[in-house]
Every structure is written in structure tokens, then in C-alpha cells.
Amino acid sequence: MSAKVAIICLCYNHEKYVEEAMESVLNQTYASELIVVDDASTDNSVDKIRNFIKQHPEENINSMFFDENIGNCKAFNAALMTTDADYIIDLAADDVLLPTRVSEGTKNLDVNPSVAINFTNAEYIDEYGRFIKSHYLTDQKGMAKERILEGDVFKELLQRYFICSPTMMYRASFLKRIGGYDEELAYEDFDIMLRLSRSNPFSYTDKVLVKKRVLKASMSTKQYKKGNKQLESTLKICKKAFLMIQSEGEKKALLRRIVFEAKQAFIHKRFLLFSAFINLGVKTILQK
Known part of the structure; x- marks a missing residue:
């Protein structure tokens, strides 16, 4: 029996692109469930989604x-709780x-039952x-x-960003077991990768299977700016x-990450966060 796959497409003011994203799900060679979620967009995204459906x-x-x-x-968590899919993609x-993308992911995860993320x-x-x-x-x-490192990637993830998060396919049971995304955080990928890699290996498929769009107004381009909550989440x-x-x-590895983030906090004049990172670094050094 084929594994069931759900693709959760999260939309917030993406009226220019949401149709293309949804179309890319329907164009998969492996049929999937599409769960499209609009998080109170203020542009024309909702109309685009409803018309597409x-x-x-x-x-x-x-x-x-x-x-x-x-x-x-x-x-994402709200959508995750509505599906009994075996595998999940956050799009x-x-x-x-x-x-x-889906067929390659299912092929890999089907034969690697201990893997949490492909x-x-x-x-x-x-x-x-x-x-x-x-x-x-x-x-x-x-x-x-x-x-490309695969298997036990926890240490490497601690110290550097090397996995392109939009390419990840989750084993749903593992994701649900740890409670999904941490809702107290402003972003999800670093945390979820660490929590899943602590107990389970990751696998890599050596193909370009996702296109990640880079926008001037994206969260990643503003993550260190004053008022942005991403650094606090980090x-x-x-x-x-x-x-x-x-x-x-x-x-x-954790100390390398702390030093890097502390530098960013200082450069962007986030001095309270800089101090907090330094304190955590000292605590880490003193840990036996």
C-alpha cells in the first residue's frame, strides 16, 4: 500500500505566488493531499485560493x-492535526x-523507517x-x-545552516510525537531539525527537487533587525x-553557534540579546 503524503501550504500575503505553489502540488507524479492554510492574509490571497479550489x-x-x-x-500545527498522512511537507x-519531490521522498523514507527527515x-x-x-x-x-552529511546530523546542525528547510519531508509520526512545531517561537526550522535529529537520522536525496523563492521582504532578510522576534527565538x-x-x-558546536548569534546581536545593536547569548556561552563553557 502506498504511503499517504500531505503537503501543508502556508500562505500569508502571497497572492502573487500561491497559485503556482498549489499547482506544483497537483503536478506531482505521486498524488498527495493538499492542505492550504491562509493565516489572515490582507491581500487577495484568499480569493486566489478559493478560486483555485x-x-x-x-x-x-x-x-x-x-x-x-x-x-x-x-x-502549521493546526493543519497537521487534521491529517493522518504518513509523510508531511511544509510548503x-x-x-x-x-x-x-514527493515520489523521491516516499521512495527514500519507505526503505529507511528510522529516518525522521528526508x-x-x-x-x-x-x-x-x-x-x-x-x-x-x-x-x-x-x-x-x-x-552532503546525512545520518546523525545533530552536531552539524548546531553549528551551521546546511539543510535547505523547504526541501524537507517529515515522517509524520515522529513529528507528531514531539508535538509538532514549537508555537512559542517566531520560526520553526532550526528548532524542529534539532529536536528530530537528536533521536533520529536524516537522509539526503541528491537532486534539485524544490525551488525556494528569495524575496526582499522575506523573514530571513530581516531576522536580525530591531523588533524582529527571530533572534529572540534563536x-x-x-x-x-x-x-x-x-x-x-x-x-x-553549540558554542560556535552562540558566538555567531552573539556577534549578529552586537552588530545589529540588540544588546540585551547579546548579553543573553554571552551568558549562555559562559554557562555552556562551564558545563561539565
């Missing part, structure tokens, strides 16, 4: 529309899945869909030029990671 009455599409903005983490409404290579595109670069540099055959995640480390190598 009407135009595809035969497709397996479910929808959720929130009257108040509750944030990505809560919106931002401005990103695009290439046609074999991830892939990705292309970065601009607001017009034009190619910028690939996440991992590729050769003429489209294969990554570098060796501090919370580092504090959680402090309780998870189990070796001297992991301790050093």
Missing part, C-alpha cells in the same frame, strides 16, 4: 482560513515543488522565478559537488539545545 473540484484539496494572524508555527506559498538540493529563485543559484553547488549532471532554541548536548564535540 473551485477550478480543481476533483483534486484532494482541503483548506483552512484564519480570521486572525496566528503565525506559521500555530497554523511556503511562495516556493515551488518540482514534479518528483532533504534534497534546491534552487533559489527571485520574485520573477529566475534562477539565482543552487543550495549545494552542482556538477554538469546536477549532482552536489560536495559530500536564543530560546540555543537554550533548549544546551539541555540536549551529550558530548564535548556537541558542546563546541
Whole structure:
């Protein structure tokens, strides 16, 4: 029996791109459930979504529309609780899945029952869909030029960003077992990767299977600016990671992350957060 896959498409003011994102789900070579969630958009996203659903009455599409903005983490969890799918993809409404993303992911996860996340290579595109670069540099055959770490990735995730989060496919049972996304955080990927990789391996499929859109107004471009809550969330995640480390190598990896984030806090004049990162760093150094 084929594994069931649900793709949760989260939309907030993505009227320009949400139709393309949903279309990329319907274009998969492996049929999936599409759960599209609008988190109280103030543009024309809701109309775009409703019209798209009407135009595809035969497709397996479910929808959720929130009257108040509750944030990505809560919106995702609400959708997650509505499906009994075996595997889950979190698709931002401005990103695009290439046609074999689901089939490649299910093929990998079906034969690796201990794996929590399957991830892939990705292309970065601009607001017009034009190619910028690939996440991992590729050769003429489209294969990554570098060796991509898989298996136990916890230590590496602590110290650096190397997995393109929109490419991830989750094993739903593992994701639900840890309670889904942490709703107290402003963003989800760093935290969820750490929590899942602490107990389970990750697997890599060496193909470009997702297009990640880079926008000037995206969260990642503003994460260190004053008033943005992402850096505060990163501090919370580092504090959680402090309780998870189990070796001297992991301790050093966490310290590298803390030093990096402390520098960013200082550069962007987030001095209270800078002090908090320094205090956490000292606590980590003193841990036996």
C-alpha cells in the first residue's frame, strides 16, 4: 500500500505566488493531499485560493482560513492535526515543488523507517522565478559537488545552516510525537531539525527537487533587525539545545553557534540579546 503524503501550504500575503505553489502540488507524479492554510492574509490571497479550489473540484484539496494572524508555527500545527498522512511537507506559498519531490521522498523514507527527515538540493529563485543559484553547488549532471552529511546530523546542525528547510519531508509520526512545531517561537526550522535529529537520522536525496523563492521582504532578510522576534527565538532554541548536548564535540558546536548569534546581536545593536547569548556561552563553557 502506498504511503499517504500531505503537503501543508502556508500562505500569508502571497497572492502573487500561491497559485503556482498549489499547482506544483497537483503536478506531482505521486498524488498527495493538499492542505492550504491562509493565516489572515490582507491581500487577495484568499480569493486566489478559493478560486483555485473551485477550478480543481476533483483534486484532494482541503483548506483552512484564519480570521486572525496566528503565525506559521500555530497554523502549521493546526493543519497537521487534521491529517493522518504518513509523510508531511511544509510548503511556503511562495516556493515551488518540482514534479518528483514527493515520489523521491516516499521512495527514500519507505526503505529507511528510522529516518525522521528526508532533504534534497534546491534552487533559489527571485520574485520573477529566475534562477539565482543552487543550495549545494552542482556538477554538469546536477549532482552536489560536495559530500552532503546525512545520518546523525545533530552536531552539524548546531553549528551551521546546511539543510535547505523547504526541501524537507517529515515522517509524520515522529513529528507528531514531539508535538509538532514549537508555537512559542517566531520560526520553526532550526528548532524542529534539532529536536528530530537528536533521536533520529536524516537522509539526503541528491537532486534539485524544490525551488525556494528569495524575496526582499522575506523573514530571513530581516531576522536580525530591531523588533524582529527571530533572534529572540534563536536564543530560546540555543537554550533548549544546551539541555540536549551529550558530548564535548556537541558542546563546541553549540558554542560556535552562540558566538555567531552573539556577534549578529552586537552588530545589529540588540544588546540585551547579546548579553543573553554571552551568558549562555559562559554557562555552556562551564558545563561539565
